[in-house]
Amino acid sequence: MIGITGGLFSGLFGVGGGAVMVPLLVLWRVFNEKLATGTSLLAIVIVAAWAVGGHAIFGSIDIVKGILIGIPAVGGVIAGTALQQRVSDRMLSGMFSVLLVVIAAIYVFE
Amino acid sequence: MDWLVVIPIGFLAGMVAGMFGVGGGVVFVPTLVFVLGLNQAEAEATSLLAIVPVAIVGSRRQFEYGNVRVRDGLWIGMLCVPGALGGAALANALPEKTLKVLFAGLLLYIAFRMARRASAAPADRDLNNS
Numbered sequence: 001m002i003g004i005t006g007g008l009f010s011g012l013f014g015v016g017g018g019a020v021m022v023p024l025l026v027l028w029r030v031f032n033e034k035l036a037t038g039t040s041l042l043a044i045v046i047v048a049a050w051a052v053g054g055h056a057i058f059g060s061i062d063i064v065k066g067i068l069i070g071i072p073a074v075g076g077v078i079a080g081t082a083l084q085q086r087v088s089d090r091m092l093s094g095m096f097s098v099l100l101v102v103i104a105a106i107y108v109f110e
Numbered sequence: 111m112d113w114l115v116v117i118p119i120g121f122l123a124g125m126v127a128g129m130f131g132v133g134g135g136v137v138f139v140p141t142l143v144f145v146l147g148l149n150q151a152e153a154e155a156t157s158l159l160a161i162v163p164v165a166i167v168g169s170r171r172q173f174e175y176g177n178v179r180v181r182d183g184l185w186i187g188m189l190c191v192p193g194a195l196g197g198a199a200l201a202n203a204l205p206e207k208t209l210k211v212l213f214a215g216l217l218l219y220i221a222f223r224m225a226r227r228a229s230a231a232p233a234d235r236d237l238n239n240s
Contacts, residue, residue, distance in 0.1 A: 044161065045162060072116075074164055
C-alpha cells in the first residue's frame with residue numbers, strides 16, 4: 001500500500017516519494033523516524049529509476065539539465081546527511097516550510 | 111548565466127534531501143521550471159533523473175549511520191513500481207496547469223509536515239523515535 005502510494009507520487013510529481021512514505025511508515029508504527037527516512041531513501045532509488053523509465057517513454061527527460069542539477073546535488077546530499085546527524089533540524093524545517101509555501105504560491109499565481 | 115545559478119541550487123537541494131530523507135525533487139522541480147524554463151512534466155521527469163544518484167548516495171550514507179532496513183527498503187521500492195509508471199503516464203497526460211496546481215498542493219503538504227516538525231518539542235520528538 002505504502003509502495004503504491006509512494007510510487008504514484010514519485011511518478012506523478014517528479015519527487016522521490018519519500019514525503020509520502022516516511023510519514024506513513026511512522027504513522028503506522030512500522031519504523032521510527034530515522035529508520036523510516038533512511039529506508040525510504042533506498043526505496044526511492046528503485047522508484048525514481050522506474051519513474052524515469054516511465055517518463056522516458058514520453059520523451060520528457062532533459063539529460064543535460066538532469067546532470068547539471070544532479071551532480072552538485074550529490075555533493076549536497078553528502079553535506080546534508082552529515083549535518084543531519086549533528087544539527088537540530090527544527091529551524092531548518094521551519095525555514096524550509098516557509099520556502100515551500102512561497103514556491104507553491106508562485107506556482108499557482110504565475 | 112542560468113546555469114551558474116542552478117549549480118548551488120542543486121547543491122542545496124541535495125542538502126535538503128540528505129537532511130530530511132527526501133529525494134530533493136521538491137526543490138529540483140521548481141528550479142527546472144523557473145530557472146531553466148522546462149514545462150512541468152519535463153521538469154518532473156528530469157528531476158527524477160537527478161534523484162537517482164542523489165538517492166543512491168544518500169541511502170548509502172544513511173546505511174552507514176544505521177538507519178536503513180535494506181530488505182524493507184527494497185520491498186517497498188519494488189511495490190512502488192506500478193504506481194511510478196502510472197504516475198509518469200498521468201503526469202504526461204494531464205494539462206500543464208493542472209499538474210502545476212497539484213504540485214503546489216504537494217508543496218503545501220510538505221510545508222505543513224515541515225512546520226509540524228519545526229514546532230515539535232524535543233520531548234515529543236523523542237517519543238517519535240521510540
